[in-house]
Structures are given as C-alpha cells and as structure tokens.
Amino acid sequence: xxxxxxxxxxxxxxxxxxxxxxxxxxxxxxxxxxxxxxxxxxxxxxxxxxxxxxxxxxxxxxxxxxxxxxxxxxxxxxxxxxxxxxxxxxxxxxxxxxxxxxxxxxxxxxxxxxxxxxxxxxxxxxxxxxxxxxxxxxxxxxxxxxxxxxxxxxxxxxxxxxxxxxx
Amino acid sequence: xxxxxxxxxxxxxxxxxxxxxxxxxxxxxxxxxxxxxxxxxxxxxxxxxxxxxxxxxxxxxxxxxxxxxxxxxxxxxxxxxxxxxxxxxxxxxxxxxxxxxxxxxxxxxxxxxxxxxxxxxxxxxxxxxxxxxxxxxxxxxxxxxxxxxxxxxxxxxxxxxxxxxxxxxxxxxxxxxxxxxxxxxxxxxxxxxxxxxxxxxxxxxxxxxxxxxxxxxxxxxxxxxxxxxxxxxxxxxxxxxxxxxxxxxxxxxxxxxxxxxxxxxxxxxxxxxxxxxxxxxxxxxxxxxxxxxxxxxxxxxxxxxxxxxxxxxxxxxxxxxxxxxxxxxxxxxxxxxxxxxxxxxxxxxxxxxxxxxxxxxxxxxxxxxxxxxxxxxxxxxxxxxxxxxxxx
Amino acid sequence: xxxxxxxxxxxxxxxxxxxxxxxxxxxxxxxxxxxxxxxxxxxxxxxxxxxxxxxxxxxxxxxxxxxxxxxxxxxxxxxxxxxxxxxxxxxxxxxxxxxxxxxxxxxxxxxxxxxxxxxxxxxxxxxxxxxxxxxxxxxxxxxxxxxxxxxxxxxxxxxxxxxxxxxxxxxxxxxxxxxxxxxxxxxxxxxxxxxxxxxxxxxxxxxxxxxxxxxxxxxxxxxxxxxxxxxxxxxxxxxxxxxxxxxxxxxxxxxxxxxxxxxxxxxxxxxxxxxxxxxxxxxxxxxxxxxxxxxxxxxxxxxxxxxxxxxxxxxxxxxxxxxxxxxxxxxxxxxxxxxxxxxxxxxxxxxxxxxxxxxxxxxxxxxxxxxxxxxxxxxxxxxx
Numbered sequence: 005x006x007x008x009x010x011x012x013x014x015x016x017x018x019x020x021x022x023x024x025x026x027x028x029x030x031x032x033x034x035x036x037x038x039x040x041x042x043x044x045x046x047x048x049x050x051x052x053x054x055x056x057x058x059x060x061x062x063x064x065x066x067x068x069x070x071x072x073x074x075x076x077x078x079x080x081x082x083x084x085x086x087x088x089x090x091x092x093x094x095x096x097x098x099x100x101x102x103x104x105x106x107x108x109x110x111x112x113x114x115x116x117x118x119x120x121x122x123x124x125x126x127x128x129x130x131x132x133x134x135x136x137x138x139x140x141x142x143x144x145x146x147x148x149x150x151x152x153x154x155x156x157x158x159x160x161x162x163x164x165x166x167x168x169x170x171x
Numbered sequence: 172x173x174x175x176x177x178x179x180x181x182x183x184x185x186x187x188x189x190x191x192x193x194x195x196x197x198x199x200x201x202x203x204x205x206x207x208x209x210x211x212x213x214x215x216x217x218x219x220x221x222x223x224x225x226x227x228x229x230x231x232x233x234x235x236x237x238x239x240x241x242x243x244x245x246x247x248x249x250x251x252x253x254x255x256x257x258x259x260x261x262x263x264x265x266x267x268x269x270x271x272x273x274x275x276x277x278x279x280x281x282x283x284x285x286x287x288x289x290x291x292x293x294x295x296x297x298x299x300x301x302x303x304x305x306x307x308x309x310x311x312x313x314x315x316x317x318x319x320x321x322x323x324x325x326x327x328x329x330x331x332x333x334x335x336x337x338x339x340x341x342x343x344x345x346x347x348x349x350x351x352x353x354x355x356x357x358x359x360x361x362x363x364x365x366x367x368x369x370x371x372x373x374x375x376x377x378x379x380x381x382x383x384x385x386x387x388x389x390x391x392x393x394x395x396x397x398x399x400x401x402x403x404x405x406x407x408x409x410x411x412x413x414x415x416x417x418x419x420x421x422x423x424x425x426x427x428x429x430x431x432x433x434x435x436x437x438x439x440x441x442x443x444x445x446x447x448x449x450x451x452x453x454x455x456x457x458x459x460x461x462x463x464x465x466x467x468x469x470x471x472x473x474x475x476x477x478x479x480x481x482x483x484x485x486x487x488x489x490x491x492x493x494x495x496x497x498x499x500x501x502x503x504x505x506x507x508x509x510x511x512x513x514x515x516x517x518x519x520x521x522x523x524x525x526x527x528x529x530x531x532x533x534x535x536x537x538x539x540x541x542x543x544x545x546x547x548x549x550x551x552x553x554x555x556x557x558x559x560x561x562x563x
Numbered sequence: 564x565x566x567x568x569x570x571x572x573x574x575x576x577x578x579x580x581x582x583x584x585x586x587x588x589x590x591x592x593x594x595x596x597x598x599x600x601x602x603x604x605x606x607x608x609x610x611x612x613x614x615x616x617x618x619x620x621x622x623x624x625x626x627x628x629x630x631x632x633x634x635x636x637x638x639x640x641x642x643x644x645x646x647x648x649x650x651x652x653x654x655x656x657x658x659x660x661x662x663x664x665x666x667x668x669x670x671x672x673x674x675x676x677x678x679x680x681x682x683x684x685x686x687x688x689x690x691x692x693x694x695x696x697x698x699x700x701x702x703x704x705x706x707x708x709x710x711x712x713x714x715x716x717x718x719x720x721x722x723x724x725x726x727x728x729x730x731x732x733x734x735x736x737x738x739x740x741x742x743x744x745x746x747x748x749x750x751x752x753x754x755x756x757x758x759x760x761x762x763x764x765x766x767x768x769x770x771x772x773x774x775x776x777x778x779x780x781x782x783x784x785x786x787x788x789x790x791x792x793x794x795x796x797x798x799x800x801x802x803x804x805x806x807x808x809x810x811x812x813x814x815x816x817x818x819x820x821x822x823x824x825x826x827x828x829x830x831x832x833x834x835x836x837x838x839x840x841x842x843x844x845x846x847x848x849x850x851x852x853x854x855x856x857x858x859x860x861x862x863x864x865x866x867x868x869x870x871x872x873x874x875x876x877x878x879x880x881x882x883x884x885x886x887x888x889x890x891x892x893x894x895x896x897x898x899x900x901x902x903x904x905x906x907x908x909x910x911x912x913x914x915x916x917x918x919x920x921x922x923x924x925x926x927x928x929x930x931x932x933x934x935x936x937x938x939x940x941x942x943x944x945x946x947x
Contacts, residue, residue, distance in 0.1 A: 007192050012232055012691045017679040018623035020304045023587030049426055051418075053306045056590050059416050059633030060428060062597075062607045078423035079431060081319035082372040083311060088296045090311045097310055098320060101424045108420035110310045121372050130327040146309050175565075195692055197805075223647070227625045234620045234688035237647055238935055239805040248820040251802040251936075252655060253647035257626045263643055267655065274661035275565030300625040305587060410664070412612075412641040417629050428639075439639065447664075551629040555642070 025056040028068070030144035037138040039149070041105045043067040049106035053146075072102035073136040074154065079108070080128040082118055094118040100134055100151050111136075112150040127153065176394035177272045178404030179526045179561070181211025185385030187354040187511045190289045196231055199285035200243035203386030203516070207283070211390040211402075215245030218390070219277035223253040224264035224284030226515045226550070229297045231287060244283050244388075250276070257301070257550025258314075258463065259412075260284070261387070261519025262557035266410045268391045278396040285386030286515035294382055294514075301552065303417070314465070315379060317419065317552050319371040322468035324423070324432035326373070329483035331468060333373050337364035338489055339467035340377050340509060346496055347506025349535035352520075354383040354511040364467075373468075380465035380512035387516040389523055405530045409450065409560030411443025417554055434469075437476035437547060437556040444545070445478075448560035454479040458541040459501045459528055461521040463549045465508045474502055477545060496536060504528065504536045518548025522559055529563040564661040564798075564828065569781030569947065571792035572906040574603025578773040579741055579891055588622065588675050591773055592634035596671055599775035602912075603789065610777070611665040613642040616652035616672040618895045620684040623677055635671045635775075649674075649774070649899035650928035650938040654800050656778050666783045673773040674895035681769045681894060688932070690805070701894075702766070704807055704932035706758030709848040711812040713760055716862050719851065720760065722869040726847035727751050727765055727889055729875045734886020736876070737916035741891055744768075765889075766846055772893020774903050781947060793906035793924075797831065797941040799824025807933060818856030818927070818937040825925075826858075829941035834858040837880060838921040839908045841901040843929035843937075844887035852934065853927050854882075876916075884908070884916040898928025902940050909944035 022030065025042065032038045042054035042065035049058075050069045057064050080098030083090075096118060099108035113134070118124045133154040142148035183206025185191075191199055208214060221244045223237040233239060237253035244251075250271070256263040261284065268282040288294050295313035302308045325331040341361055347353035359377060367377040397404045415422065415429050415436040422431035429435030441453070450456050460477055464470035474485040479500055488494065494502040503509070505524040508517050525544035527533045533541075541563075548557045564570075576598030580591060600607060613635050617627035624630050628637075628644035635642070645651035649672030656668035678684045686700040713719055731746040745751050745764045754764030784792055799821035803810055826832070834857055842853035851869075854860040859880060860868050868874065874882040883889075885904040888897040905926035907913040913921075921944065928938045 009192070010691050012695065014229070014232065014620075014687060016620065016623075016684050016687070018304070018677045019679070020623060020677050021584045021587050022305055023590045024585065025590075026305045026587060047426060049424075052420070055633075056587075057593055057634075059418070059638045060421075062593075062636050078420070079320035079323050081316050081323060081374075082369070083316060084369040085315075085371065087299075087311070087313065090296065090299070090313075095311070097316070098323075099420050099423055106425040107418065108423040110307055110312070110420060112310070121369055125323075125372055130324065146306055228619050228646075228687075229625045232687075233690060234685065235618070235647065235931065236688075238688065238802075238931060239690050241802050241805045242809075246802055247804050248801050248816045250800055250824075251647070252645050252651040252800070255626065255644050255646045256628060256642075267643065270655070270658050270662045270664070273663065274658040275568070276658060276661070297625060300623075301629055303589075303630050304623065412643065413639060414632055414637050414642050416638050417633050436639065440641075443641070551626055551632075554629060554632065 023056060025054050029054050033148050034142045034144035038070060039072045039102060039136065041069045041071045043069055050104060051107050052102060052105040052109045069104055071104040075100040075102035075134055075136065077128055077130055077132045077134060080113060082121060082124055096124065096128060111146065114150050115152045175273055175275060177269045177407045178392055178394060178397050179389055179407065180392045180397060180402050180404045181207045181213065181390035182523045182526055183207030183210055184352050184387040184520055184523055186352050187383040187385035187513055189354065189381065191287060191384040196236060196285060196287060197239050197243040199287065199384065199386040200240045200283055203285055203388040204244055204281065204283045207388035207390050213390060217279055218245060218281040220250035220271050220280045221246040222264045222268045222280060222282045223251065224261050224282060224516055224519050225253050226255055226257055226260040227297065229300065230294060230514060244281055256555040256557065258514055259518050259548035259550030259555045259557045261516045262522055262546060262548030262559060263412065265389060265519055265522045266557055266559065269407050269410055272391055272393045278393040280391045281388060282391065282519065283388035284515045284519065286513035287384040288382035288512065288514055289384055315374055316371045318466045318469055319374045321431050321553065322373050324430065325468060325472065328432045331471065331486060333365060334361065335486045335489065336378050336467040337361045339470045340364045342495055343503050343506045343509045346504050346536055347510035350505045353506040354381050374466055378467040380509050383511050383513040385513045387519050387523060389519065405526050405561055405563050407559060408562050409444035409448030411440045412557045413440035413443065414555045417552060419552055432472065433482060434472040434476040437473060438478065440556040440558040441477055444558040444560050450560060453477055457500060457543055457545055459504060459538045459544045461503055461505060461507065461524045461546045463508050463518050463521055463547050465512055467509060470502060473547060496538065501538045504533065504538050518557065521546040521548060522561065525561045529561055568661045570657050570660050570778055570795045571784050572776055573779050573784060573789045573792050574599045574605060574777030575903045575907055575912065576602055576775045577900055577903050580771050583676055583771045589630055589634045592631050592671060592673055595773040595775045596635045599777050603777035605777055607636040609667055610636055610669045611667050612659055613637055613640055613669045614645060614652040614656045615642065616645050616649040618646060620687050621675060621678055621681065621895055635669060648930035648936045649896040650902060650930065653776065653899055653902055654798060654938060657795055657798060660778055660780050666780045668778045669775065670778060671775040672896035672899045674893035676769060676771045701932050703758045705846045706761045707807060708812040708933040709760050709846055712848050715813040716865065718866050722851060722865045723847035724748065724751050725869045726850050730844055730883045730887040730889040733876060733884050733916065734890025737884060737886050738891065743890060761846055767889055767892035769894045770892050772891065772896055772900065774896050774899045776903055791910040791912050793909045793942040793944060795940060796943050797825040797829030800938040803935045812933055815852050815856050815934055815937060821937045821939040822857055825939040825941050831941055837923050837925045839884065839918045839924045840880060840882045841885060841905040842882055842927040843898065843901065843934060844883055844889050845897065847889065849929060849934055857925060857927060857939065881918055884918065898930045898938065901928050902926040906942055909942050911944065
C-alpha cells in the first residue's frame with residue numbers, strides 16, 4: 005500500500021497598518037536617515053523602536069527623541085545555517101543600544117569577517133561600539149540601516165554577507 | 172472558598188519520531204488520547220470537557236486545526252476549547268484543565284494535542300512569522316537566533332561557555348536513552364557536541380532540539396471523583412503563568428526589568444505556583460524538574476528561575492553533577508525538550524513526565540524517591556511562561 | 564461552577580473603527596482595553612489575569628497572543644489565549660475566577676481586516692486531506708447549512724429575510740454611525756447569490772471590530788461598589804464535529820448541550836423568562852437555529868412568530884437589538900460581541916437600544932464553519 009502526501013502552501017498577503025508612531029519612525033529613516041525613540045514618562049525609558057504606549061506601564065509614550073548613530077552591541081548571533089526565505093549564511097545580526105536609547109533595536113552587523121566563529125564573536129562582544137549606516141536608497145524599513153564596528157572605516161559590502169531585502 | 176483538589180489520573184504520550192507519515196494529524200491526536208484513556212482505565216464518554224493543546228496553526232498548515240481534532244478527542248457536544256501560548260501551550264492547556272475542575276465546572280477533563288513539526292518543512296521560517304511585521308519580521312529572527320542571543324548575553328553576564336552548553340546536551344541525551352518516548356535517544360559526548368556545526372552562534376546542531384511528531388494527553392479529575400471511584404492519582408498543587416514584554420530589545424539596555432540572558436517571568440511564574448503549593452524553599456523541597464529548554468543554554472536560566480540556585484550559579488552546579496539523573500535535583504530526567512520537541516505538546520509532556528516521576532512510574536529514568544516535582548513551559552519569543560507543582 | 568460563585572461583568576467596550584489605517588492593530592487593541600477598564604472604573608493594576616482570542620490567519624501573525632499581550636497589560640501578568648473562538652476567552656475568564664485563582668479577569672478579542680482575502684484566510688481552516696481543494700470557505704459552509712435548512716423547513720426563506728430586515732432596522736437605531744446593509748424587503752430580496760442560497764444582501768461584509776470585557780468576583784464588585792454589573796448565572800459551551808459531512812446541518816446538538824448546561828446552572832426552565840436576547844446571526848438562518856436551540860421558538864412556529872414581530876423591538880422577546888452580525892460583522896469576535904451586548908442590556912448600558920427593565924438576558928455565540936462552536940450565557944442585572 006502507498007502512503008500518500010499532499011502538498012499545500014499558504015499564499016495569503018496582508019496590509020498591516022503601522023499606525024502613526026511606527027509610520028513616523030520609518031518616514032524619518034527614509035527621509036532623514038535618522039532613528040527616533042519615544043519616551044515612556046513613567047519609567048523614564050526611551051523606547052527604541054518607538055511605540056505609542058509602554059507595555060510595562062500601559063501608559064502612552066510622549067516625546068520623540070533622536071537616538072544614535074553610535075551605539076553599543078547588546079546581543080548578537082552569527083547564522084551559519086540556511087533557512088528558506090532567509091539570507092544566505094553566514095550573516096551576523098543582533099541588538100544595539102543606540103546612544104540616547106534605553107532599549108535595544110535589532111539590525112544586521114556588516115563588515116565583519118565571519119569565517120572564524122570564535123574570532124567573529126570576539127569582535128562582536130557585548131559592549132562593542134558600533135555606528136549606524138544607512139542605505140543610499142531607503143524605502144522606510146528596518147533594512148534601510150545596519151550597524152558596523154566603530155573604527156572599521158566602511159568595510160560594508162564585503163561578500164561575507166549577502167543581505168536579502170524583504171518587502 | 173477552597174477550590175477542589177485536582178488530580179492526574181491518566182497519562183499518554185506517543186513515542187516521538189522525526190516524521191509520522193503513517194498517521195494524519197487527527198490520528199496522532201487520537202494516539203495520545205487512547206494511551207491516556209487506557210492509563211486511566213476510562214473511556215471517551217467519561218470525559219466531561221476537553222482542553223485542546225495546539226500552538227501555531229502554521230506548523231500544521233491547517234487553520235484552527237483543533238476543529239479537526241474534535242472527534243479524535245471525543246468532544247462532540249462537549250465542552251471544548253483550544254489554548255495557544257506558543258511553546259507553553261501544553262502546560263497552559265493542563266493548567267486550563269485544572270481550572271475547569273477547580274472552578275467546579277466538571278469532574279473529569281481530557282487535555283490532549285499533537286504536532287507534526289517536521290511536516291511543515293522549515294519550522295524556523297514559520298516561526299519567523301511570530302515576530303511583528305512592523306519592526307522585526309524583516310530581520311532573520313527565529314527561535315534559534317533569539318535564544319542564541321540569550322546565550323551570548325549569558326556568556327557576557329555569567330561566563331557561560333560552550334562547554335557548559337554541551338554538558339546539558341550530554342546529560343539530557345543520556346537521560347533520553349533511558350526514555351522510550353524520547354525522539355533523540357543517542358548518547359553523545361562533549362567532544363561530539365562541541366564539534367557539531369554552528370547553526371546560530373553559539374548554538375550548534377547538538378545544542379538544539381529536534382522537530383518531533385507525536386501526540387500526548389492527560390486525564391485530570393476532581394478529588395471527589397477520584398475518591399468515589401477509588402482511583403490512583405498524583406496531585407496538581409500549584410499552577411501559574413507570567414509573561415514578559417514581547418520586545419527582546421527591552422530585555423536589554425538600561426533599567427532592564429527582565430534581562431534576555433535570564434528568564435525573569437519564568438521566575439515570577441514559579442513564585443506564583445510555589446505560593447499556591449506552599450513551597451517556600453525549592454532547593455530543599457523540590458525533588459526534580461522538567462523544564463522547557465529547547466536549546467542547551469536555556470536550561471541554565473530555567474534552572475535559576477526555579478529558585479533552586481542564584482542567577483549565574485547553575486553552571487557550576489551542573490559541572491558537579493547536581494542536576495544529573497542521580498544528582499541532587501535532576502533536571503529533565505526524560506531528556507527534556509532538547510531531545511523531543513513536538514511543539515504543541517512539548518510543555519504538556521513536561522507536566523506528564525513530572526507526574527510519572529512522582530507517581531513512581533518513570534521506569535528506567537525514574538528519580539528515586541521523587542514526591543514533589545515542578546514543570547515549566549515557554550512560549551512566544553521567550554515571552555510566555557507556565558509552571559506547575561505536582562506531588563504524590 | 565462552584566456553588567456560591569458570583570462572577571459579574573463590570574466593564575464592556577465594543578469598538579467598530581471606521582478606519583483601520585490610522586492605528587496599528589496593537590494600538591487598536593490597546594484602545595479597546597482601556598475603554599473597558601474605564602467602563603469598569605478599573606486600572607490595569609486591578610487586573611489579575613487576562614484571556615485573549617485572535618485568529619492567526621486573519622491577524623497575519625503566527626502566534627497572535629504575542630503581539631496582543633503588550634496591549635492588554637500582559638507584561639508581568641498571567642495571560643492565556645483561546646484561538647478556537649473569541650467567546651471561549653470569556654468562558655475561560657469566568658472559569659479562572661470561579662476557580663478562586665483570580666479575583667478579576669480581562670477578556671479581549673479582535674477581528675482585523677488586514678488580510679487580502681478573508682475568505683482565503685479562513686479557507687485554510689478546511690482540512691487538506693479531503694476538502695481544501697473544494698471551494699469550501701466559511702461562508703460556503705453557512706450556505707450549506709442554509710440550504711439544508713431550506714429543505715428541512717418549508718417557507719424558511721421568508722422568515723430568514725424578515726430576520727435580516729429586523730436586525731438591520733435594529734442596527735440602524737442602535738448604531739446609526741456605522742455603515743448599514745440593505746433594510747428594505749425589496750433590496751434584501753434582490754440580492755445576488757453569493758453562496759447559494761445566501762445572497763450578498765443576506766450577510767454583512769466583514770468589518771473591523773474589537774471587544775473587551777472586565778470580569779470580577781462578587782467580593783471585588785462589592786468592595787469597589789461597582790455599578791452596572793451583569794451577573795453570570797449560567798454558562799454552557801460545546802462543539803460540533805470537524806467534518807461538515809459528519810453533521811446534520813439542520814440541527815445543532817452542540818447548541819442543545821450548551822443550552823442545557825447554561826439553563827441548568829441558571830435555573831432557567833423557560834426561555835420566556837428572558838427580557839432580551841443576543842444570538843448568533845452571521846446569516847439569518849443561524850438566528851433561526853438559535854431560536855430553536857435556546858428554546859425560544861421551535862421550527863414549526865418560526866414563520867408565524869417572526870412574521871408577528873415577536874422578536875423585534877417592542878415584541879415579547881427582542882432579539883439582536885444591537886443589530887447583530889447582520890449589521891456589524893467582525894467575523895472572528897462577532898460571538899463575543901453578542902455576549903457583550905447582552906451584558907450591556909442587563910447592566911442598563913445599552914444606550915439607544917436599551918430594553919427597559921431588562922433583568923435577565925441570554926447570549927448565544929456561534930463560531931466556525933456552520934456554527935461549529937456554540938456558547939450560551941445567561942446573565943442578570945441587579946445588585947448581586
């Protein structure tokens with residue numbers, strides 16, 4: 005007897021409203037190559053990426069605050085495995101605490117030689133200073149910017165990472 | 172008003188495998204149910220309510236797949252609801268079953284589910300879709316990368332090493348080799364783990380859980396029903412949940428409420444369970460723990476969240492064998508999620524394994540003299556946590 | 564539930580945002596959460612636990628509780644999700660209080676319109692083994708049920724059309740600011756078939772909606788001196804089997820089971836003891852099945868009773884004074900809206916569609932293909 009299988013795939017598209025807060029953030033990234041956070045007055049934390057309210061206090065956030073372009077690495081990982089619809093490995097990404105922010109924002113790390121994991125991990129160690137780089141042509145997405153090690157002097161674009169754009 | 176005591180009277184779990192081409196999804200659910208009913212010596216008609224354990228629909232490829240499971244769990248015309256708290260679903264489901272009985276709604280509840288994680292093809296791609304499309308989905312986030320970052324922070328904060336991580340895999344595989352239900356049962360050495368290829372630094376292939384297929388179920392009953400029918404049971408003495416901010420970046424930076432290196436909300440959830448169970452000193456009072464830890468590094472912050480040792484202290488204790496099967500407080504004597512991960516029921520299995528232990532029915536992986544055990548489940552991006560205390 | 568258990572609904576918010584582009588879904592959920600808290604005069608710190616319900620495929624998130632958790636105060640709290648049905652979140656919220664583990668619960672559900680095609684999204688709920696290759700989306704299953712009912716009950720279509728008109732008239736009065744479907748007989752009758760025998764005028768288009776409720780135990784309500792409380796007197800819920808072909812679509816044994824549970828707990832022996840009802844009406848045929856299942860009206864009297872206005876405003880038992888899902892159809896959470904609307908009636912908070920002296924109400928929610936899940940809640944107003 006044959007054991008059968010059926011191939012199915014989900015093809016559903018969505019139009020997610022970003023709301024005013026996120027829209028402002030992305031417009032600033034796109035038009036001014038500037039990253040903003042929002043102040044949560046109750047805790048005093050500047051939330052990056054910004055949100056209309058703090059999920060800790062459930063109060064609305066208030067002021068827009070410019071953050072970056074410098075920052076420090078709070079977490080990273082280097083991916084060596086291939087996953088469907090994700091970039092070709094190896095690539096490094098993680099979270100950066102931008103200057104002026106109290107929470108970290110995610111992004112790719114570029115310009116680092118990733119061939120030797122232990123060495124790459126040392127270079128990306130927590131606390132390492134990074135600088136935000138922006139793409140020449142920006143769409144208003146988190147892929148419009150990435151982070152490079154401070155003092156690396158523009159090593160981006162190395163063939164160690166091939167970042168696939170998302171829609 | 173004192174809530175009725177709730178006992179576990181039946182447990183069933185499949186022998187978990189990488190694929191189950193011989194059974195479709197509802198059939199896999201039925202498999203777990205049949206095993207649990209046989210264990211309880213009851214029939215479907217005796218079940219008064221069903222709590223259905225099912226995590227993301229996307230892993231099965233069927234929207235609201237619990238509807239297809241209605242007959243597998245014998246729920247026609249019965250009370251029926253489905254729970255989804257991501258990876259914590261299984262334990263949240265057992266706790267919801269507890270709630271039904273504690274509320275005085277009914278006397279016998281069936282909690283059941285199954286998963287076929289391997290059937291979806293690429294679970295990390297699907298799990299990337301749990302992140303919000305506003306800011307983070309464009310990044311290659313997945314559960315592996317997310318928890319790799321937790322490891323990186325723990326390395327920085329506590330000096331966690333890759334050897335520490337490998338030690339967990341070695342322990343759990345050894346335990347799983349004694350557990351016929353586990354998926355990955357092959358014993359491995361430290362060298363093998365350290366030599367396995369990197370998936371997402373520092374997590375290597377052998378630091379990661381498998382994609383498992385199988386079903387699991389439990390039958391819960393009220394104390395009255397258990398007494399009236401002279402049944403054998405173990406008891407749920409404490410339950411709780413807690414959750415963290417969805418934003419991983421908020422678990423980093425300044426004025427952190429919960430560090431991504433730790434499992435703060437898991438600790439809070441255990442506090443709630445302990446309070447209900449009257450446990451004041453877990454290090455002394457708890458005999459074993461089945462902690463949801465799909466990656467080797469996460470077993471450490473889970474252990475610390477139980478309160479049996481301080482933050483950052485679990486690595487040294489692990490080195491001393493404190494958490495081995497024969498150790499002071501065995502952690503994951505079943506092999507844990509690291510060796511078997513059928514996501515929709517993994518956390519249910521944690522509770523089931525603790526129940527088996529305090530019942531003295533854990534066979535070759537039995538913890539001697541176990542009377543009080545704890546279980547945990549994690550869900551979302553390390554966001555939702557459920558915990559239980561189970562005693563004989 | 565445990566004898567002596569008293570659970571009241573102390574706050575309700577039902578949102579029907581006209582635009583869905585000004586706020587993100589998270590922000591909309593945050594707004595309805597706060598609206599319910601303010602209605603109950605609670606702060607988020609008064610909430611001990613939360614149950615939410617969303618549909619992953621409609622939301623476009625693989626685990627919808629993740630995104631919603633922050634909005635509903637989930638951080639550092641005990642939060643669960645029941646994606647099977649929005650009304651299950653209510654049921655679980657009530658059980659969690661009845662268990663004694665919590666004194667209060669917040670229940671929130673939503674149904675967005677961000678997916679390209681709701682029908683395609685919901686069609687993913689059809690099993691891939693036998694039926695997904697067929698055009699069996701949820702609306703089609705409602706059509707199948709309507710067709711079976713037309714065969715079983717002669718003259719039912721007229722009653723169905725009358726129910727559409729009744730509910731739309733109710734909706735026009737209750738929420739004049741919301742868009743409305745056809746109200747005139749001629750317009751309803753001349754609709755184009757969409758899933759025969761359903762016409763496009765017989766159902767409301769999917770709408771963006773959110774609903775939140777605050778539940779609390781008797782002690783909390785007494786201590787806080789909450790006014791406007793709907794007490795849960797009885798609750799029942801049950802399910803049909805998963806395959807349409809396994810069912811007789813002209814009957815709803817799961818509704819019978821849910822009704823029995825709820826009525827037994829509430830001590831209801833006769834549906835005439837209700838002052839008002841909110842029942843499932845994704846299609847008018849659903850409302851008819853609800854009449855029968857709730858003991859309101861057996862099928863041999865449907866035509867007569869509907870024609871004589873028994874269930875219209877001013878009638879003996881007004882049903883769906885809110886306008887029902889035939890007026891406002893937030894697909895996934897429409898069932899929880901029924902419970903919320905019925906609660907508001909006995910709370911005296913139903914605004915322009917308030918029934919005078921509404922003391923006891925029954926709410927019926929049905930979700931899924933051809934009323935797969937059925938939930939019944941009996942509520943009463945008053946001090947306790």
